[in-house]
Amino acid sequence: MNAFDVLIVGGGPIGIACALEAKKAGLSYIVIEKGCIVNSLYNYPLYMTFFSTSERLEIGNIPFVSINPKPTRPEALEYYRRVAGSNHINLKLFEEVRNINPNAGEYIVHTSKSTYHARHIILATGFYDIPNLLQIPGEDLPKVTHYYKDPHFYADQDVVVIGANNSAVDAALETYRKGARVTMVIRETEIGKRVKYWVKPDIENRIKEGSIKAYFNSQISLIEEDSVIINTPDGSITIPNDFVIAMTGYQPNFSLLQQAGIILSDDGMKVPAYDPVTMETNMPHIYLAGVVCGGMNTHVWFIENSREHAGKIITHIKGNA
Structure with a gap:
């Protein structure tokens, strides 16, 4: 049976960061990504230059070396792919999570290809896939x-x-x-x-x-x-x-959040309910990481200020183990 301590939805930089922390903590985990590795970054413009410097895009304390202080899209793709590959991240690509359902103290996750059981869920789904x-x-x-x-x-x-x-x-x-x-x-x-x-x-x-x-x-x-x-x-x-x-902006996959039972604010911003200390949502053992935390306000969270979500989440999971 496909059973894990932690199932991470989203194989972007923050999803990979969560996987690195889970692995370091000795937890069994899997990352489910509906596209390629760091799919959102792959879909950025070919010649895009990041606003942040390379060290602020690092995850897992793994150095990100770029030619210029502000890295480009190809450099970021290479960095995150090498991080995932060299650390043998348990990553399932081109597999979409369809629904997440509680069942006897755990969650059953149905995807486009399989079914998984997990004690904890981390939603690191970003916001780049659904345009406004x-x-x-x-x-x-x-x-x-x-x-x-x-x-x-x-x-x-x-x-x-x-x-x-x-x-x-x-x-x-x-x-x-x-x-x-x-x-x-x-x-x-x-x-x-x-x-x-x-x-x-x-x-x-x-x-x-x-x-x-x-x-x-x-x-x-x-x-x-x-x-x-x-x-x-x-x-x-x-x-x-x-x-x-x-270029009218994008929004998180609110339907998946709601299907999982997560409450969204009713002020039009649709901010998901979560504890900023632990990142746990109103659904026990379901956590948020990265840009998805901001709801429609997609200019609050970035790679550089949401990398810390991974450590917060895994620390809380280990504390409740």
Whole structure:
């Protein structure tokens, strides 16, 4: 029988950190990941540079050596893959957790491939897999994406980028530099304050000089095959369009949390109930780790400030063993 002390849902950096702590504590464990190793990081833009320095992305006290102080996506993928591989992490990839049910003092976990029994569950599922939709006509057209990877694809095309934070700014600048005709549509009055400090002047200057067109205090109301309609403070306008890159943010898998019995706040932020000291939720022996702790507020937790969740959780599990 597939029975473990700890079952970890999510094979991202924090899920791997939890596995390292469980292994060090002598607990039997398994990590279930619906995609590849650090699947969210794999889906980041190809040329992304992290805001954090490499030492702040380290897990398990294993050094992360990068060429530059701020590592790139390929360096992070290499680091976490090597950490998982060299430590022989018990990791099941491309296997999705479908439901988690209590049963006689333990939990039964059904996945897309198997069934597991575990005394403790750690949910380290992140937030990058479910985009916040625009809820407008035309959003389901093939030309619309909520994930941006490579700027080359958009060369010599009319591209609309929705959003004003790091993902949107990176997409706008990179596609512009590959020859796209870029228009940004931004609900706020300015570029986001969280944009990386070495990038913010670049996008502001490109907008100021007119190389990138930006409509502030504006929203798209309709996406059509060859155009989009934008509601601006000066009225509705229609512009030519080949592709829409909607960097509108993402959200955790709330349905899995609720199915497991975890209470979410009713203030619209859907923050899961958990003890910040132990990371245990309202469901006994189910813990949260990483970005999922913030609910819809996905700008609270990052790798660097949620690495400590792993130690808190395993310490609590060992104390109750």
